[in-house]
Amino acid sequence: MVLSTTVSQRKHIKRKAPRGFLKRVFKRQKPHLRLETSGDLLMHLNCLLFVHRLAEESRTNACENKCGIIKKEHVLAAAKVILKKSRGS
Amino acid sequence: MADSGSPDSEPTTRTLLRRVLDTADPSTPRRPRSARAGAQRALLETPSSRRLSSQTKTTARRRSQRIRSIGKLAHVQASGYLEEQTPRTLLKNILLTAPESSIVMPKSVVKPGPAPQVVQPSSRESSRGSLELQLPELEPPTTLAPGLLAPGRRKQRLRLSVFQEGMDKGLPLSQESRGNADASSLTSSLNLTFATPLQPQSVQRPGLARRPPTRRAVDVGAFLQDLRDTSLALAPPDTVLEDTQPFSQPLVGRSPSVHHSLPCPSHSGAEDAERAVSHRTRSTGPRLQNNSPGKPAQLLAGKAEERTEKSLSMSKVKEAARARGSARAQEPEGHTQVTEAEGSQGAIETKEPEGSSGDCPTSSRRVSPELASSTPEFLQAKRIQGLEPAPPPSTAVLPSEPLEPLSARLPPRARTPGPKACQNPYKTGLSHYAKLFSFYAKMPMEKKALEMVEKCLDKYFQHLCDDLEMFAAHAGRKTVRPEDLELLMRRQGLVTDQVSLHVLVERHLPLEYRQLLIPCAFSGNSVFPAQ
Numbered sequence: 001m002v003l004s005t006t007v008s009q010r011k012h013i014k015r016k017a018p019r020g021f022l023k024r025v026f027k028r029q030k031p032h033l034r035l036e037t038s039g040d041l042l043m044h045l046n047c048l049l050f051v052h053r054l055a056e057e058s059r060t061n062a063c064e065n066k067c068g069i070i071k072k073e074h075v076l077a078a079a080k081v082i083l084k085k086s087r088g089s
Numbered sequence: 090m091a092d093s094g095s096p097d098s099e100p101t102t103r104t105l106l107r108r109v110l111d112t113a114d115p116s117t118p119r120r121p122r123s124a125r126a127g128a129q130r131a132l133l134e135t136p137s138s139r140r141l142s143s144q145t146k147t148t149a150r151r152r153s154q155r156i157r158s159i160g161k162l163a164h165v166q167a168s169g170y171l172e173e174q175t176p177r178t179l180l181k182n183i184l185l186t187a188p189e190s191s192i193v194m195p196k197s198v199v200k201p202g203p204a205p206q207v208v209q210p211s212s213r214e215s216s217r218g219s220l221e222l223q224l225p226e227l228e229p230p231t232t233l234a235p236g237l238l239a240p241g242r243r244k245q246r247l248r249l250s251v252f253q254e255g256m257d258k259g260l261p262l263s264q265e266s267r268g269n270a271d272a273s274s275l276t277s278s279l280n281l282t283f284a285t286p287l288q289p290q291s292v293q294r295p296g297l298a299r300r301p302p303t304r305r306a307v308d309v310g311a312f313l314q315d316l317r318d319t320s321l322a323l324a325p326p327d328t329v330l331e332d333t334q335p336f337s338q339p340l341v342g343r344s345p346s347v348h349h350s351l352p353c354p355s356h357s358g359a360e361d362a363e364r365a366v367s368h369r370t371r372s373t374g375p376r377l378q379n380n381s382p383g384k385p386a387q388l389l390a391g392k393a394e395e396r397t398e399k400s401l402s403m404s405k406v407k408e409a410a411r412a413r414g415s416a417r418a419q420e421p422e423g424h425t426q427v428t429e430a431e432g433s434q435g436a437i438e439t440k441e442p443e444g445s446s447g448d449c450p451t452s453s454r455r456v457s458p459e460l461a462s463s464t465p466e467f468l469q470a471k472r473i474q475g476l477e478p479a480p481p482p483s484t485a486v487l488p489s490e491p492l493e494p495l496s497a498r499l500p501p502r503a504r505t506p507g508p509k510a511c512q513n514p515y516k517t518g519l520s521h522y523a524k525l526f527s528f529y530a531k532m533p534m535e536k537k538a539l540e541m542v543e544k545c546l547d548k549y550f551q552h553l554c555d556d557l558e559m560f561a562a563h564a565g566r567k568t569v570r571p572e573d574l575e576l577l578m579r580r581q582g583l584v585t586d587q588v589s590l591h592v593l594v595e596r597h598l599p600l601e602y603r604q605l606l607i608p609c610a611f612s613g614n615s616v617f618p619a620q
Contacts, residue, residue: 013599015525021518026569029554033561034568038618041602042574042590043553048597049583050549051522054542055529062532070534072541079545086581087552 017044054082103184110180519543553577571606 022040026033035043057078062070100108523542527534560573578584583593594606608616 013601015599017598017602018518018521021514021521025515025518025550026554026557029551030558032567033558036568036570038571038606039569039574041598041606042571042578044602045594045597046553046574046578046581046583047522047546047549048525049578049581049593051526051542051546052529052597054545055526058526058538059530059532068533070530070532070538072535072537075538075541075545079541079548083545083548083552086549087556 017041019044022047050082050086053085054078057082103187106180106184110177516543519546522546556580 017040019040022043023035026035026040026043054075058070058074061074061077062068065071065074067074520539520543523539523546526542527539556577557569557573560576561567561569564570564573575584575590578590578593584590591607594603598606605618608618608620610616
């Protein structure tokens, strides 16, 4: 009736969230804080959205330069913008 | 208990014991008898008196009386079992439990002699002695009994001491032998130990005594040659792996001698044989289980341990005896055997230098049945890793099959399994998101661009954690909750009044995570996840 917190039906999840990695990253950065169970899923969502925005921005930069390949400079420029946007403060 | 039709002329163990019980002096001055014990003795007295009268009729009557007395005895025993563990009661128990038919051959006359004396000192000894009666391969009682019977039945205490002496004589021999065998250094005195290991096993644990397993004759020279080959192939690091014994001899002094004594490059033959054996055992387990227990473990141990010069036959026999003994004492597949067998390995290994190098294929073939052993497959696997890949054509196809993949496995073994996964798990996680970046971009990318993305991600994670900490502190908490995450996303501009968090969750996360994040109502007025 009530679903379990673990995924038991099919273990094969496409685009699995690296929950362990995220938890470890958070612990390394802020050892005095704790992260809740669903928090790392939302963290993963946040990362996905960040990467998505970054990719979009990089693609736009590459297209503006009329390049068929995304280069380092495009990514760098895009990162500056997106990181500023993602500051949250 | 059913009566067996054995005539009086051929006394069975049971009848002899009975006779002893009845004729022996019932009142033991040492132990004060309770009323029940006295009743017991009274019961015994009556059959004994009848027995003394006429021997020809006794067989039938004895049994019937025995049944009756035993029936009554059961009563007494049931009530006072725990209270009085007298030799008499113990012997009675033996009679009750032991089978009627005489397993013992003509020696049965001799064996019951020590049995009554055994009962007296302790219950343990009595049980041992009684069980000894049943075991045909028991030697100490037979050897000791004549000496015991000579003084006469009245001097029971004297006989007990004599018996104990005899037992002690038998035991230290075996212990010595085992001690020597355990020590990797083998001396010629081990010759004596070959026979004795049989005894101590049965004496100490008569229930575990088994028939000696039939073993094929082994070409010792070829076998040792193969062993030498394998040991040569094995580098010192392998020995460290294989040396699972807690009391292994120091390898430092041994390894140089090993290298000296192993010049032949044909060691691979033995190794292959070992590999073949190990694999064969895995596939055909029951075939050579008897042989298996000691040999491969022994081989493995030998390589790991010191090699001393011994006669080929000596080490072989010793190995066989040891394997037999160890097989009897322990489970056939127990790893503990390895430790014992490993002790004998040293001797086997020393033999290797003496073997002929040309014997490799044949020896390996011959060796393989010996080596087919249940045991330490894990050890064998470790060994196999160090083995050279030169399967002799004569060996079976089966061994050659596992050899090749193993040999192929050897070179990559040196390298780490994954360059990034092990060294830098953080980088692995970042590369995971970098791959997603390349997917989202839908355009070809440079490698440097990907590295740039990883750097950005690193910065992003730092910012993320700082923000979360700020939000949690603002809420007066030390735990970061999903509400903090939602607030962050709102501030980032991802979650707006038009686009809620749930919408984003549904868009980007797989079903399983959606179910965990978005509360849903289920039957029975329950919501998951609980709010």
